Amino acid sequence: xxxxxxxxxxxxxxxxxxxxxxxxxxxxxxxxxxxxxxxxxxxxxxxxxxxxxxxxxxxxxxxxxxxxxxxxxxxxxxxxxxxxxxxxxxxxxxxxxxxxxxxxxxxxxxxxxxxxxxxxxxxxxxxxxxxxxxxxxxxxxxxxxxxxxxxxxxxxxxxxxxxxxxxxxxxxxxxxxxxxxxxxxxxxxxxxxxxxxxxxxxxxxxxxxxxxxxxxxxxxxxxxxxxxxxxxxxxxxxxxxxxxxxxxxx
Numbered sequence: 001x002x003x004x005x006x007x008x009x010x011x012x013x014x015x016x017x018x019x020x021x022x023x024x025x026x027x028x029x030x031x032x033x034x035x036x037x038x039x040x041x042x043x044x045x046x047x048x049x050x051x052x053x054x055x056x057x058x059x060x061x062x063x064x065x066x067x068x069x070x071x072x073x074x075x076x077x078x079x080x081x082x083x084x085x086x087x088x089x090x091x092x093x094x095x096x097x098x099x100x101x102x103x104x105x106x107x108x109x110x111x112x113x114x115x116x117x118x119x120x121x122x123x124x125x126x127x128x129x130x131x132x133x134x135x136x137x138x139x140x141x142x143x144x145x146x147x148x149x150x151x152x153x154x155x156x157x158x159x160x161x162x163x164x165x166x167x168x169x170x171x172x173x174x175x176x177x178x179x180x181x182x183x184x185x186x187x188x189x190x191x192x193x194x195x196x197x198x199x200x201x202x203x204x205x206x207x208x209x210x211x212x213x214x215x216x217x218x219x220x221x222x223x224x225x226x227x228x229x230x231x232x233x234x235x236x237x238x239x240x241x242x243x244x245x246x247x248x249x250x
Contacts, residue, residue, distance in 0.1 A: 055085060063166045063179060070188060077172040079239060083162040084231045087212060095155055099148050109140035157182060167215070167227050169239055176217065176240070178225060193243050195219055201237040213237070 060080055067073040113136050117123055123130045131139075164181035176191040200216040207213050213233025217240075218224035230236065 059166070063168065066179065066186075067168070067177065067188075071190075073177075074170070074172055077170060079169040079171075079236065080166055081230045081232055081236055082166040083229045084210075084212060085163070087210065087229060087231075088159050088162050092159060095152075099152070103141070103144050103148060106137060106140040106144055109143065110136040113140060162229065165227075167230055167236070169236065169243075171239075171243060174243070178217075178227060189225055191217055191219060191225075193240075195221075196240070196244050198224075199237060199240045199244060201233060203233065207233075215240075 059082065063080060064073070064075055110133070114131075114133075117130070161180065161182045164179075164183070166179050168177040168179070170177065174193040176193060176196070178189040178191075180187040180189065196217055197220040198216075198218040200218075201213055202216065203213040207229070211233075212229050212231050214229060215227045215233055215236060216224060217227070
């Protein structure tokens with residue numbers, strides 16, 4: 001039985017990886033085809049398909065405007081990246097599905113509440129009528145809603161932060177800027193490239209397939225910051241490593 005379960009697990013894992021690889025190949029082929037057609041039609045050799053991404057252009061504009069208002073900042077020779085919108089959307093969708101499945105377990109919680117009252121004889125100790133099934137079901141729903149709502153607040157906070165935050169590498173002034181934005185609070189972290197002691201790139205299998213990763217920056221003073229699940233993380237890591245020089249790690 002265990003061998004059968006392991007075989008099914010390996011098959012599903014290989015199937016998932018194959019599907020992800022196929023989707024990436026198809027997406028890359030479509031983007032290259034559309035880009036080539038637009039280049040031939042317009043005769044523009046420097047055209048990039050990402051230039052048509054309104055979300056990207058709007059976010060870059062907001063980031064550059066914030067930096068200009070906050071500090072002396074030049075836009076030249078900058079690399080900007082953030083957590084991909086599709087990845088945030090995927091996490092929100094997955095969380096919604098998990099929350100729905102968790103909430104659908106209320107009949108089991110209602111049964112446990114009933115067994116707990118009977119086991120500890122709470123209705124006899126506190127002298128109240130034994131609750132009806134409807135009452136216990138409603139109580140179980142309220143408890144699950146409180147749990148989902150409490151954890152959901154923190155989850156939404158992190159997803160808003162992921163959408164609004166950004167990492168900027170400016171090779172012109174040898175600095176790295178990280179904007180951490182949660183609507184209510186906006187923080188700006190500035191790292192000098194010569195002052196960075198260590199850079200770490202973290203990627204699991206799914207992250208490598210999606211082209212995202214986590215970057216860890218650590219100053220020589222010991223201060224460090226983690227930028228999670230940003231797109232083009234290997235390219236950013238390579239750029240940082242080459243700018244900092246030897247001594248970085250992955």
